[in-house]
Amino acid sequence: MTPGWIIALIAAAGAGFGLALIAAPRSAWPLLGVFGALFACLSVRGWKPARFAIALALLLVVIPAAGVQNNFLFELVTQMGIFAAMALGLNIVVGMAGLLDLGYAAFFAVGAYTWAIFGSAQAAQFMSGDFPLAGWPYFYIFSALAVIAAALLGTLIGLPALRLRGDYLAIVTLGLGQVVRVLANNLDQPVNITNGPQGITPIERPPIGWLESLMGALGIDGGPALGYALFFYLLVLAVIGVVVLVNVRLDRSRFGRAWVAIREDEIAARAMGISPTRTKLQAFATGAAFSGVMGAIFSAKQLFVSPESFTLLQSITILAMVILGGMGSIRGAIIGAMAVTLLNIEVLKSFSDFLARLRQTGFVLDLGVVSFNFANLSDQVEPAKYERMIFGIILILMMIFRPSGLIPEARHRLEEGEQTEQMKATPAGKRRAP
Amino acid sequence: MSALSQAASNEAPLLELREVHAGYGHIHALKGVSLDVRPGEIVTLIGSNGAGKSTVLRCISGLLAPRSGVIRLRGMEIQGRQAHEVAALGIGHAPEGRRIFPKLTVDENLDIGAYLERDPAVIAARKQEVFMLFPRLAERRRQDGGTLSGGEQQMLAIGRALMQNPALLLLDEPTLGLAPVLVDTLFDTLKLLHAAGKTILLVEQNAWHALRLAQRAYVLETGRITHQGSAAVIADTPDVKRAYLGGD
Numbered sequence: 001m002t003p004g005w006i007i008a009l010i011a012a013a014g015a016g017f018g019l020a021l022i023a024a025p026r027s028a029w030p031l032l033g034v035f036g037a038l039f040a041c042l043s044v045r046g047w048k049p050a051r052f053a054i055a056l057a058l059l060l061v062v063i064p065a066a067g068v069q070n071n072f073l074f075e076l077v078t079q080m081g082i083f084a085a086m087a088l089g090l091n092i093v094v095g096m097a098g099l100l101d102l103g104y105a106a107f108f109a110v111g112a113y114t115w116a117i118f119g120s121a122q123a124a125q126f127m128s129g130d131f132p133l134a135g136w137p138y139f140y141i142f143s144a145l146a147v148i149a150a151a152l153l154g155t156l157i158g159l160p161a162l163r164l165r166g167d168y169l170a171i172v173t174l175g176l177g178q179v180v181r182v183l184a185n186n187l188d189q190p191v192n193i194t195n196g197p198q199g200i201t202p203i204e205r206p207p208i209g210w211l212e213s214l215m216g217a218l219g220i221d222g223g224p225a226l227g228y229a230l231f232f233y234l235l236v237l238a239v240i241g242v243v244v245l246v247n248v249r250l251d252r253s254r255f256g257r258a259w260v261a262i263r264e265d266e267i268a269a270r271a272m273g274i275s276p277t278r279t280k281l282q283a284f285a286t287g288a289a290f291s292g293v294m295g296a297i298f299s300a301k302q303l304f305v306s307p308e309s310f311t312l313l314q315s316i317t318i319l320a321m322v323i324l325g326g327m328g329s330i331r332g333a334i335i336g337a338m339a340v341t342l343l344n345i346e347v348l349k350s351f352s353d354f355l356a357r358l359r360q361t362g363f364v365l366d367l368g369v370v371s372f373n374f375a376n377l378s379d380q381v382e383p384a385k386y387e388r389m390i391f392g393i394i395l396i397l398m399m400i401f402r403p404s405g406l407i408p409e410a411r412h413r414l415e416e417g418e419q420t421e422q423m424k425a426t427p428a429g430k431r432r433a434p
Numbered sequence: 435m436s437a438l439s440q441a442a443s444n445e446a447p448l449l450e451l452r453e454v455h456a457g458y459g460h461i462h463a464l465k466g467v468s469l470d471v472r473p474g475e476i477v478t479l480i481g482s483n484g485a486g487k488s489t490v491l492r493c494i495s496g497l498l499a500p501r502s503g504v505i506r507l508r509g510m511e512i513q514g515r516q517a518h519e520v521a522a523l524g525i526g527h528a529p530e531g532r533r534i535f536p537k538l539t540v541d542e543n544l545d546i547g548a549y550l551e552r553d554p555a556v557i558a559a560r561k562q563e564v565f566m567l568f569p570r571l572a573e574r575r576r577q578d579g580g581t582l583s584g585g586e587q588q589m590l591a592i593g594r595a596l597m598q599n600p601a602l603l604l605l606d607e608p609t610l611g612l613a614p615v616l617v618d619t620l621f622d623t624l625k626l627l628h629a630a631g632k633t634i635l636l637v638e639q640n641a642w643h644a645l646r647l648a649q650r651a652y653v654l655e656t657g658r659i660t661h662q663g664s665a666a667v668i669a670d671t672p673d674v675k676r677a678y679l680g681g682d
């Protein structure tokens with residue numbers, strides 16, 4: 001249980017940074033402060049209603065109030081939300097069920113293309129009808145279809161892949177994930193379904209007349225760009241809410257327990273009557289479904305999809321979020337997604353700008369023994385370019401110092417390495433032959 | 435080779451094995467094992483290390499598919515079925531090495547044991563029974579399985595199998611690595627289970643204890659049944675005495 005004064009501190013920090021952000025929506029420090037308060041709400045224990053209220057106030061008041069002055073904020077948080085939903089989906093597969101999936105971006109791609117093809121003129125290339133499908137119900141219908149399509153693909157990939165264990169499963173999912181990208185790249189012939197490497201654009205967005213009139217009533221005038229930024233922000237928040245709810249329910253359900261049992265000891269789980277194949281397929285399909293819906297939202301938000309958005313790096317990035325946050329932990333997956341996105345599009349960029357400014361002003365760092373003039377700093381030193389390297393370093397440091405992630409799964413209270421004698425003594429050789 | 439020749443009762447067996455052969459790769463672990471377990475009895479399978487005792491249980495519970503032979507539960511052939519299907523038919527297996535879920539709490543371990551039961555009231559009632567049998571588990575229900583002592587883990591493994599409410603309980607070396615005083619306690623508990631009408635097939639190295647508890651016994655040597663009969667008779671057989679009971 002967290003003492004009350006810590007919650008009060010978080011509330012005060014949230015209010016302070018929040019007001020600062022509304023006053024200066026373009027500066028980085030208040031923004032980081034607001035995210036710090038959000039992280040804190042997610043990471044401390046106890047006082048649930050209070051933490052919930054602070055987080056809601058930040059998400060529904062502070063960020064929209066600052067965001068209407070600075071579109072980029074919505075963009076950033078929406079991006080975080082999309083990744084958070086995918087991290088939550090992958091968390092089911094990797095964290096709960098213990099199946100290392102390196103092709104997760106494939107499901108995102110299927111969701112994205114589901115709407116992209118029918119929400120643009122693309123579908124007219126291979127079928128007759130009036131495309132794009134504009135009008136309000138279509139986007140939502142196709143988002144639901146994206147969920148189904150992704151879950152189906154998850155089952156389809158899972159059927160052969162889930163016969164394998166551990167590293168072999170990782171390799172096969174990696175390969176099948178690439179197959180989906182390569183298909184998207186090449187399905188412009190003989191029938192043009194995906195428009196190949198050029199990608200599909202423009203993609204329809206659902207009409208948001210209601211939101212624009214609401215903004216007008218509040219005296220906010222930012223045109224459709226701001227309207228859509230706010231719309232996707234709210235939509236992603238709503239979907240995240242649903243995803244988290246589903247995750248929490250699953251975690252405590254028979255399904256969740258079966259997933260964890262399979263992860264912990266497949267032989268024992270089978271002896272308890274848990275079908276490994278069916279259980280793993282369920283995990284695969286559920287995880288894929290979350291990714292699918294976010295794919296559809298992503299394609300509408302970006303107005304453009306191409307195979308380039310669904311690379312192996314994408315899958316690895318989402319995996320990094322799950323590992324960073326803590327495998328099997330719902331809050332961990334969200335925090336991991338926020339941290340990695342923030343690092344990618346905000347912190348590294350700000351740090352690059354900061355170094356560039358020091359370079360331009362010729363700032364001299366004088367430490368007595370050594371002094372360094374930043375004007376001599378090479379142009380090549382630009383942290384934003386080292387994204388992957390910095391990622392790698394962070395992941396290595398995590399593995400050394402906090403192997404179960406920032407917010408370890410509640411079930412992982414057992415210290416690392418403190419396995420029981422019995423586990424070590426269990427004969428690994430006596431497995432059923434594959 | 436009729437196992438019925440020495441049968442004391444005419445009751446139909448709950449479990450029958452007929453000429454079961456099984457192995458791992460090039461190792462031929464079981465070379466034609468036949469045995470019966472009748473409802474309500476405790477049958478023990480004794481033998482030295484590597485005789486194939488665990489393999490017999492793994493074949494019954496579907497963790498290993500036999501190469502040939504027939505396994506019947508209530509007259510229905512079950513050999514070669516998947517383990518989770520066999521569990522649904524009413525066989526509970528507390529496997530070799532306990533295999534509890536170390537990162538899950540005692541409660542969660544037991545809940546997974548009742549995976550096939552959907553009615554929360556039934557699950558709660560079964561859990562109460564398990565806690566009556568093993569009060570230590572009730573004390574530690576919020577603790578991670580991995581933090582329990584060896585004896586408690588064994589109780590958890592048996593309790594978890596009982597959560598399935600199995601028609602037949604397969605116990606694989608439940609006393610392995612336990613202090614002598616705990617061995618006695620455990621056998622007392624098994625006696626209680628027997629009194630409650632449970633049917634148990636017990637694999638043990640601790641032949642002396644097992645033969646005093648069980649009604650009937652089979653001796654397994656390098657994949658073959660060498661002796662079978664009532665436990666008291668087996669305990670008096672000179673070969674068995676010499677090999678397993680430390681007698682002359």
